[in-house]
Amino acid sequence: MASSFKFEVGSHGPVTALVYRAKEPKRATLILAHGAGAPQTHPFMLDMAKRVSARGIDVVTFNFVYTERGRKMPDRNELLEACWRAAIASVRARVGLPTSRLVIGGKSMGGRIASQIAASADGSTFDGLVLLGYPLHPPGKPKMRRDEHLPRIPIPTLFVQGTRDELGTAKEIAALVKKMQNARVHRVDGGDHSLALLKREGAERQEKELASAADDIAQFVLGA
Structure with missing residues (x-):
């Protein structure tokens, strides 16, 4: 069960955060931002x-x-960046959350904004970046890329990308990471932009792919 707190985003007022505490904590925190279409x-x-x-x-x-x-x-x-920075500051100031190892990231747009923060002068203050379904380009427009800032990211970066993602396939991301300092791709075979497989693949295989992704994310956050 998640607990909640609010933090201020300058003159724009408060927003809500949710905290999912680890039952057996390993002294690391991951901040994740949502995508453009849902909270x-x-x-x-x-x-x-x-x-x-x-x-x-x-x-x-x-x-x-x-x-x-x-x-x-x-x-x-x-404003998206300002909200991200306020979230980071609130987590660092919050008693009880381990921030000696702090990783940022998010789903689609939330991850893209996190990558911009990581590519800025503040980037070296984080231990890693996790990008879930990075929106490399709009659907059907592979030349309209959103990757010019990515080579500037100084911290380890993990992309979790589906092979059917219309906003950038795992194959496209794999080519991209060759230009980055310290990045790799966790490939979700058959996954779309939300890492979902076709229904005919079955619930068991879907669970296997999501569990594998979560395993890799946790190991990455811990620096394993």
């Missing part, structure tokens, strides 16, 4: 946060300002 309570976010926390990692998720206010249109980039 932190989306089933994908809930499921991944629970999976990773079950593997010894304290996980914190949060809403961006627009989702906290019930709006559908994402905030401008500057």
